[in-house]
Amino acid sequence: MKTLPANMRRAAAKGFINATDCADYLTKKGMPFRDAYKLTGCMVSDCIAKDKTLEELTLDEFKGYSGLFEGDIYEAIDLVKCCEGRTSYGGPSEASVKNQIELAVDCTAGCVGGKERMSVKVFIDGSSGTTGLRIADRLAHARRSSCFPSRQRAQGRERARKGDQLC
Secondary structure, three states, X not given: OOOOHHHHHHHHHHOOOOHHHHHHHHHHOOXXXXXXXXXXXXXXXXXXXXXXXXXXXXXXXXXXXXXXXXXXXXXXXXXXXXXXXXXXXXXXXXXXXXXXXXXXXXXXXXXXXXXXXOXXXXXOEOOOOEOOOOHHHHOHHHHOOOOOOHHHHXXXXXXXXXXXXOO
């Protein structure tokens, strides 16, 4: 598998996956929940209109939206930190992605004449803001095929259940 980190980062930033973290930042600073999420939605809308990301806003631009913003906003909306904080099943943290890949490999073992073969596309859908990947779920239709013996399906489901608690 060949990864394209620059493309992945660009897609993640354009998907505004850190918008939730921006709103959470404001709530931690004392802004009511509804106001924080509404303001963040306006910020994202403005960024889209200007072809910018939240990370590209200057501190003065942040302060134009709310005086609660301080220099630590950039740490709060850091894409790597945002991804690593999401450790649930199917989330974008490194541990979660590795678990999903391992589950996918286990589910495909023994396929195609006993040879282990697999091709999986790992992605971040920046257009919809989807950050997780659920490779095992995406292979669900393949599990129903004859290439997956029932014993392997049962093992895959059991491993998926164990993977739900990643943090």
